[in-house]
Amino acid sequence: MQVASRGFRKALAHSRAPTRSFTYIRSAHTDSNPPPNPSTTSTKESKEGLVRGVFDTVASSYDLMNDAMSLGVHRLWKDSFISLLRPGSRGPIRCIDVAGGTGDIALRVLDHARETYGDRETRVDVVDINGEMLKEGQKRLKKTMYHNTPQIAFLEANAQALPTETFPDNTYDVYTIAFGIRNVTSIPDVLREAHRVLKPGGTFACLEFNKVTNPVLAQVYDQYSFSVIPLLGTILAGDRASYQYLVESIRRFPSQGDFAQMIADAGFANGGNFEGDGGGWRDLWGGIACIHTGVKL
Ligand SMILES: C[S@@+](CC[C@H](N)C(=O)[O-])C[C@H]1O[C@@H](n2cnc3c(N)ncnc32)[C@H](O)[C@@H]1O
Numbered sequence: 574m575q576v577a578s579r580g581f582r583k584a585l586a587h588s589r590a591p592t593r594s595f596t597y598i599r600s601a602h603t604d605s606n607p608p609p610n611p612s613t614t615s616t617k618e619s620k621e622g623l624v625r626g627v628f629d630t631v632a633s634s635y636d637l638m639n640d641a642m643s644l645g646v647h648r649l650w651k652d653s654f655i656s657l658l659r660p661g662s663r664g665p666i667r668c669i670d671v672a673g674g675t676g677d678i679a680l681r682v683l684d685h686a687r688e689t690y691g692d693r694e695t696r697v698d699v700v701d702i703n704g705e706m707l708k709e710g711q712k713r714l715k716k717t718m719y720h721n722t723p724q725i726a727f728l729e730a731n732a733q734a735l736p737t738e739t740f741p742d743n744t745y746d747v748y749t750i751a752f753g754i755r756n757v758t759s760i761p762d763v764l765r766e767a768h769r770v771l772k773p774g775g776t777f778a779c780l781e782f783n784k785v786t787n788p789v790l791a792q793v794y795d796q797y798s799f800s801v802i803p804l805l806g807t808i809l810a811g812d813r814a815s816y817q818y819l820v821e822s823i824r825r826f827p828s829q830g831d832f833a834q835m836i837a838d839a840g841f842a843n844g845g846n847f848e849g850d851g852g853g854w855r856d857l858w859g860g861i862a863c864i865h866t867g868v869k870l
């Protein structure tokens with residue numbers, strides 16, 4: 574019991590007194606980046622502290638747990654995500670990978686551009702609210718050919734309020750966010766910031782767990798998520814509660830169509846057909862995961 578509750582106690586401590594253990598980039602409150610709404614501040618801050626604490630706790634085991642929980646399938650989904658984006662196909666790009674954690678997507682973007690198109694100039698900024706996840710990413714980076722190159726940078730910041738001096742308007746060709754947007758307090762704020770930092774014509778791409786429509790698959794998936802994943806959290810990371818939180822956050826995320834509508838509301842062009850697969854999104858494995866895209870006009 575004591576082991577199982579360790580992570581969540583840490584998370585709660587963070588929710589009361591959030592720490593900034595990495596090079597934190599302060600948010601500038603401008604017209605396009607307004608100060609927090611006082612009526613929701615305490616709820617928002619406590620959720621952000623909670624999420625930061627959960628990822629502090631899981632950071633060192635995150636990559637191992639990702640493979641264990643998804644039986645390695647997250648790699649296939651990430652491959653599909655990168656293949657859809659084809660970074661490097663139209664020359665070097667600037668990419669921002671938000672909620673980038675340990676840099677998994679960023680390294681795939683760079684590998685794809687180099688291996689498929691011989692591109693060694695594409696650059697990715699990995700942005701995350703959690704310094705511990707970024708530290709794991711930097712450890713990982715040291716073992717790659719991108720270490721000590723200008724192709725990748727790790728920056729600690731909140732996706733909901735990217736500081737304008739570090740992330741100016743109209744900067745990036747591609748904005749990626751993988752398995753991150755469901756953890757944020759305000760999805761519209763994240764989408765607004767994505768729209769702001771992308772160049773006109775730039776692509777927003779989100780990979781996230783979503784709603785399974787097939788009832789049989791949904792039942793099997795529910796069983797797996799609510800029994801196996803927290804159990805693996807206990808066995809492999811000594812932390813049941815954080816992994817229980819991660820599963821529950823998947824269930825609270827909007828449906829494919831509702832999320833596509835939010836992307837359109839933020840000003841992106843995404844096909845306009847929100848009734849089924851083929852509009853603004855592509856389901857993977859029956860909707861267990863899903864890729865949403867949109868273009869800034
Ligand atoms: C499940 S991990 C995904 C990491 C990586 N994208 C991947 O696919 O392996 C979710 C990440 O979202 C980050 N995160 C949560 N809320 C955030 C926010 N408001 N701003 C930036 N990052 C956030 C967490 O710290 C965590 O590293």
